[in-house]
Amino acid sequence: MKTWLITGCSTGFGRSLAQAVLAHGDQAVITARNVEQIKDLAEAAPGRALALPLDVTDPGQVRAAVITAQERFGGIDVLVNNAGIGYFAAIEESTDEEIRRIFDINVFGLSDVIRAVLPGMRARRSGTIVNFSSIGGLRAFPAVGYYAATKFAVEGLTDSLRQEVAPLGISTLLVEPGPFRTDWAGRSAHETLPEREIADYADTAGAQRAAFRADTGKEPGDPHSAARAIITALAADTHPQRLLLGAPAYSMAIEQLESMLAEIRANEALTKSADFDAPAA
Numbered sequence: 001m002k003t004w005l006i007t008g009c010s011t012g013f014g015r016s017l018a019q020a021v022l023a024h025g026d027q028a029v030i031t032a033r034n035v036e037q038i039k040d041l042a043e044a045a046p047g048r049a050l051a052l053p054l055d056v057t058d059p060g061q062v063r064a065a066v067i068t069a070q071e072r073f074g075g076i077d078v079l080v081n082n083a084g085i086g087y088f089a090a091i092e093e094s095t096d097e098e099i100r101r102i103f104d105i106n107v108f109g110l111s112d113v114i115r116a117v118l119p120g121m122r123a124r125r126s127g128t129i130v131n132f133s134s135i136g137g138l139r140a141f142p143a144v145g146y147y148a149a150t151k152f153a154v155e156g157l158t159d160s161l162r163q164e165v166a167p168l169g170i171s172t173l174l175v176e177p178g179p180f181r182t183d184w185a186g187r188s189a190h191e192t193l194p195e196r197e198i199a200d201y202a203d204t205a206g207a208q209r210a211a212f213r214a215d216t217g218k219e220p221g222d223p224h225s226a227a228r229a230i231i232t233a234l235a236a237d238t239h240p241q242r243l244l245l246g247a248p249a250y251s252m253a254i255e256q257l258e259s260m261l262a263e264i265r266a267n268e269a270l271t272k273s274a275d276f277d278a279p280a281a
Helices: 013-023 039-043 057-074 096-124 145-168 199-214 224-234 247-266 268-272
Strands: 003-006 028-031 049-053 079-080 086-088 129-131 170-179 189-191 244-245
Touching: 003 013, 013 028, 013 039, 013 224, 028 039, 028 057, 049 057, 057 096, 079 096, 086 096, 086 145, 086 199, 086 268, 096 129, 096 145, 096 170, 129 145, 129 199, 145 170, 145 224, 170 224, 170 247, 170 268, 224 244, 244 247
Parallel strands: 003 028, 003 079, 028 049, 079 129, 086 189, 129 170, 170 244
Antiparallel strands: none
């Protein structure tokens, strides 16, 4: 029986994953900013589930949640950093407040939880850290530049973390979902105020923002199926380092990577000309 600590369990992937973990027979520390929204999950599995308040931007709450989880279950086997928000705005339309808010939650909050959990995992020489990125961590789109920036940061942080902790018996998994019915583009995402919208971006950021909102509740991805896929991936003898979720994420990732590879190869001579003693391109 493994013990999971999952952030952002009030809705979406976090809630679905908490349900799947408990149905699988494991123990789960289920967290959310408003603990009242997750008490039903804990009550459905008495003895194996613990609901705790956790705002990942509050270092005191982060430390308290990790300590309580370790005291209750003896340690954390799987940390899932799922808590996150979206923000729809062109780069120029974005406000300092919203930019800092999304980085505080999606990057710095995630980092704080990792650093709080790692000492226990290092002591046991075992554990897995699952970080939710996005297809937006591989490929950016108009209107979500700062969201993509946070997910690109999560990708880089996780790649470095993997290399640092692998010799200590700790593994990592990057989860990269495409469009899912998680309310990511609904109430969970802020957007620029109408008075800040810039007409020049109406056909790019404006159109994409409207498309995201229009598709809310119609996305092809099923959060419950995604939760089962994550559990299956982690059960493998050697689990993947990254897990794309959903057919759209797969096709978008392949398209992006093939495009990047073609451009890199097309500029091979110019790239190599930047070295000392290299022939001019």
